[in-house]
Amino acid sequence: MISEMVASRAMILKTRQSMQKSEVCPNTSVQLAGCTPEIMAEAAKINEDLGAKSIDLNFGCPAKKVVDGYAGSALMKDEVIATKIMESVVKAVKVPVTVKMRMGWDTTNLNAPTLAKVAEDVGIQMITIHGRTRSQMFSGSADWKFVKRVKECVKIPVIVNGDIRTLDDIVVALNESGADGVMIGRGAYGKPWLIKQALSFMKNSEILPEPTKSEKLAIILDHYDYALDYYGKDLGVKILRKHLSWYSSSYSGASYFRAQVNTMSDPVEVREKLTEFFQTS
Known part of the structure; x- marks a missing residue:
């Protein structure tokens, strides 16, 4: 499980909200957002000390207030800063560091494969790709086939994300992307039991019934x-x-x-x- 997105600067200041969001349970990964490598690294270390089992870097959030702060998917436009953030966080902590990104900023800048390779080279241990660009926000459909281009560039696990709402979606998304797993986000709205169903299906090929x-x-x-x-x-x-x-x-x-x-x-x-x-x- 991955925590809510936590602003790295707020984490350093240890605001009530940031500390609450980063509370960890067993196997919890804390998701960090920000644009300053040193601050991201310090926030990651704080969360590691608090018990986070891994650190997930958010290069995918399309929300205007996040992008205006040059964080989230804004980093898809600046591979230099994105690389420095990944390098700094990997060096700062001993727990695994993962990253989530989009296909790119827009259709003229589909740089996820390039950035994924850089991520692997600096020590990132898993990559999640949302099959949309930032300019799409959540419009249209997630392009699971594009994720295959990322999968073919790296040896580390690649996770496909976007529009995973049913077990059938899982089957199609994995087939089209060649990914190692799926990440469920908005698809669990109103039906959080989908996560348990997905785990059972992927681990044991068992289809759990809908809750009564x-x-x-x-x-x-x-x-x-x-x-x-x-x-x-x-x-x-x-x-x-x-x-x-x-x-x-x-x-x-x-x-x-x-x-x-x-x-x-x-x-x-x-x-x-x-x-x-x-x-x-």
């Missing part, structure tokens, strides 16, 4: 309670609204349910409402 209605409710309630504990009641209720929207998207009456919970602020009332909805829908 009661099992789904138990998962949703666990998620709800954990989020309130993690974020606090006020912020937790607000953050959970989008998750309840994803969970309910395939249910009859979902629009009315969302309209109700999106105006509710009492966490007890929200919990009662979501329990009622998922039990009776």
Whole structure:
């Protein structure tokens, strides 16, 4: 599992939010974003000391506020800085360092194969490729076939990412990319059990059934309670609204349910409402 993206400068300052995002469980990789090699290296060392099992460098986030800070996929435009960041972090820590990137900045700059080879040469141990350019953001479809070009350039593991929403997607993505594994992101919105299903499928070729209605409710309630504990009641209720929207998207009456919970602020009332909805829908 990989943590939420943590800003490297905030990590050095040890802000409450950055420390919370970098809390580690067994086998947790902490994902760092930034544009200054020395700061990225220092942040990586801090996370290693806190127990991170690996460090994942984010060269793929397309969000405007991240790119405007010359981080995330902005680094696809500057291979010199990207290389210095990878070199600095690899030298700073003993745990494995991985990197996630996009195909390139745009269709005229598809430099992921080149940057992947550089990454391998400086000691990066795994690369994840999202099959879109930054200019695409999340529009169109992920190009899994492009990932094969990266796979053919390096000997280290390559992971395919983008539009992995079902077990069938996993099969096609692996076949088209030749990748060593898949990374699931937005595909798990509203169905976090997809990750367990994917692991079982890839390890044992076993297709786990969809959770029953009661099992789904138990998962949703666990998620709800954990989020309130993690974020606090006020912020937790607000953050959970989008998750309840994803969970309910395939249910009859979902629009009315969302309209109700999106105006509710009492966490007890929200919990009662979501329990009622998922039990009776």
